Amino acid sequence: MTLSGKRILLIISGGIAAYKSLDLIRRLRERGAAVRPVMTAGAQQFVTPLAVGALAASRVYTELFSREDEQDVGHIRLARACDLVLVAPATADLMAKMANGHADDLASTVLLATDRPVLVAPAMNPMMWMHPATRRNRATLAADGIRFVGPASGEMAESGEAGEGRMAEPVEIVAAIEDLLSGAKPLAGRKAIVTSGPTHEPIDPVRYIANRSSGKQGHAIAAALARLGADVTLVSGPVTIAEPAGVRVVHVERAEEMRDAVVAALPADVAVMVAAVADWRVASAAGNKIKKRPGEAPPPLQLAENPDILKTVGHHASRPKLVIGFAAETENVAANGRAKLERKGADYILANDVSPATGIMGGDHNRVKLIGRDGTEEWPEMGKDEVAERLAALIAAKLSA
Ligand code: C5P
Numbered sequence: 001m002t003l004s005g006k007r008i009l010l011i012i013s014g015g016i017a018a019y020k021s022l023d024l025i026r027r028l029r030e031r032g033a034a035v036r037p038v039m040t041a042g043a044q045q046f047v048t049p050l051a052v053g054a055l056a057a058s059r060v061y062t063e064l065f066s067r068e069d070e071q072d073v074g075h076i077r078l079a080r081a082c083d084l085v086l087v088a089p090a091t092a093d094l095m096a097k098m099a100n101g102h103a104d105d106l107a108s109t110v111l112l113a114t115d116r117p118v119l120v121a122p123a124m125n126p127m128m129w130m131h132p133a134t135r136r137n138r139a140t141l142a143a144d145g146i147r148f149v150g151p152a153s154g155e156m157a158e159s160g161e162a163g164e165g166r167m168a169e170p171v172e173i174v175a176a177i178e179d180l181l182s183g184a185k186p187l188a189g190r191k192a193i194v195t196s197g198p199t200h201e202p203i204d205p206v207r208y209i210a211n212r213s214s215g216k217q218g219h220a221i222a223a224a225l226a227r228l229g230a231d232v233t234l235v236s237g238p239v240t241i242a243e244p245a246g247v248r249v250v251h252v253e254r255a256e257e258m259r260d261a262v263v264a265a266l267p268a269d270v271a272v273m274v275a276a277v278a279d280w281r282v283a284s285a286a287g288n289k290i291k292k293r294p295g296e297a298p299p300p301l302q303l304a305e306n307p308d309i310l311k312t313v314g315h316h317a318s319r320p321k322l323v324i325g326f327a328a329e330t331e332n333v334a335a336n337g338r339a340k341l342e343r344k345g346a347d348y349i350l351a352n353d354v355s356p357a358t359g360i361m362g363g364d365h366n367r368v369k370l371i372g373r374d375g376t377e378e379w380p381e382m383g384k385d386e387v388a389e390r391l392a393a394l395i396a397a398k399l400s401a
Contacts, residue, residue, distance in 0.1 A: 002178050004032030009082040009116075011107045012052065014042015017089035017123035017167035022047060024088060024170040025055045031174065036082065037061070040107045042091065064106040075106060079113035084181060087111070089123035089167045092134050098146070099137035117180055119147045121173050126163025130380060135365070139383040148389075149176035164380050185229025186396035191268040192230040193320070194222040195275035195309060197237035200253045203301065204286035208253075211276050215239035217326070217366060218274030220388035222247045225270075228392050233265040237275055255281060255306035262309055263316070270322040270395050273310040281306050314345025322398055324391070327351040327371075337371040347398075348372050350391070370394075 008028055012021045021043075028035050035056040039049055049060040061078060073081065087094065087107075094107065098120075103109040111118065120141065128134060129151060142148065150168030155161070168176070179186070196218020200208040215236060222234040223244035232247045235258055243249050250261045255277045262271070280303035290299055310325040325346045327337040330353065337351030350368040352358075358367070367381040379387065 002031050003028060003174075003181070006033045006084070006177075006181055007082040008033050008035050008177070009038065009078065009085045009110070009114075010035050010056070011038045011040075011085065011087045011090075011094075011110065012043040012047070013040045013087065013089060013091045013094040013107060014045055015089045015091050015123045015167075016046060018043050018046035020167055020170060021088055022051060022055055024173055025052065027170050027174050028177075029056070031178075033177075034058070036078070038078070038107050038110060040094065040105060042093075061106055064104075064109055075109050076113050078106075079110040080115060082114075082116055084177060085111065085114050085116050085118045086121070086173070086177065087118065088121035088173055090120045092122075092124045092128045092131070092137075095120070095122060095134065095137045095141065099140040099144075117147065118145075119149060119173075119176060119180060121149050121168050122151045122165070123167035124151070124165050125159065126161055126165040129165040130163070135381070135383060139364070139385055142383070142385055142389070147176070147180060149173050186400060187225060187392070188229035190230045190270065190399060191265075192222075192225045192232045192395075193235065193262055193265045193268045193271045193313075194218055194225065194232060195235045195237075195258060195262060195273045195277070196222065197239040198276050199237045199255045199258060199278045199306075201255065201278045201281040201306070202253075202285040203282050204288065204290045206289050209278055209280070209282065210238075211278065213237070213239075213276035215241050216364065217384045217387065218272075219244050220384045221272050221274060221391055224385075224388035224392035225272075225395065228396055230270075233268075235261045235265070235275070237277075255309070259307045259309045259312060262313060266313070266316060266320070267318040268320045269399055270324070271313045271320045272324045272391070272395075273313065274326050275309070276328065277309055278306055280304060308344065310346060311344040319345070322347050322395060324348045324350070324395075328354040330355045334369055334371065334376060337369060338376075341371055341373070348394075350387075 037052045038061045053060040097108045103112045152166045153164045154166040197215035198211045198213040202208045226232045226246040234247045235250045252258045283302040283304040314323045323346045327340050329336045333351045337349045341349045349371045352368045366387045370377040
């Protein structure tokens, strides 16, 4: 009984997936947890408080302004007298309320008043899940420290539409709770190296060749790995974003410096090469500022190839168990990504389309294809933080396998 003695406050909001909450309650109790349910008005349209209360062997709380409920425990105690607040299913509406701090019913008030860890299992129509408003809310909640499980891809119960939005299965939710409450850090004791940002290749002391990489994706991955307990070395090119917490940052400018810093950080269990490394440097950068002289032709720029850091790591004698790269493409994204996997000796390539129309380069969102040796997985558009979280979870799963 791995959840023995744990008190779970289960908030059920109004979606068809509420029927799965009944099975969820049964499984939580089988593992020894005590479940105290809160239901929104919407939830009661899908399952009855009678059924929920019977399975939970508990009173069901539904009203914010109920004299009886308030005398029994009161909404503040309800919010605090538990080890975890679980929202399953979480509708788009409840997520929006949480992200904006609304407190106009018992469920949202409890969520605003709690100081306990909160785990959210979203369930909604795929279009609603993909809507920019829901994307924003999800990112806000993640930044607030709220944890997520799912949603999964599949067919929707009501519309038959396919896509992401189906609530995670009760077994997965129980596993996520066990992880969260055990405080287990699945990457504890593991070493990770992450590269991020652009490189600056000097032309002379004041000019350089660069690219539009912001470092947002690489920094988010370093942060996500650190949150799972990894010892992270982030080798970053020049960026203007904040350094992630709990990560060792090595600042570099040029590709060759980045390669040296990465090789110096080996051995490691995983390397994630996200930096947009310049393919070429200026063959011999001028020691002094190149002067413009009247009547003279512009100076020619002779380029030399930079080291490929991902390839170096992928073929290194101390190659990490997992080597992961990114592929920023503007055409034939999947085919180019797959070729890169082979050429660079990587286990996974996350390929994305960085055509200007996508707004990915420098933006907060990303849409990637995860290309592995055993196939390709398309991830829907999501925040760079969410891509990072998913990738960190995948890394944890692969390293423990
Ligand atoms: O070949 P391409 O630049 O598209 O490959 C992208 C992947 O390779 C990224 O993971 C990037 O960080 C890595 N890379 C590298 N060193 C280079 C060029 C790319 O590590 N010189």
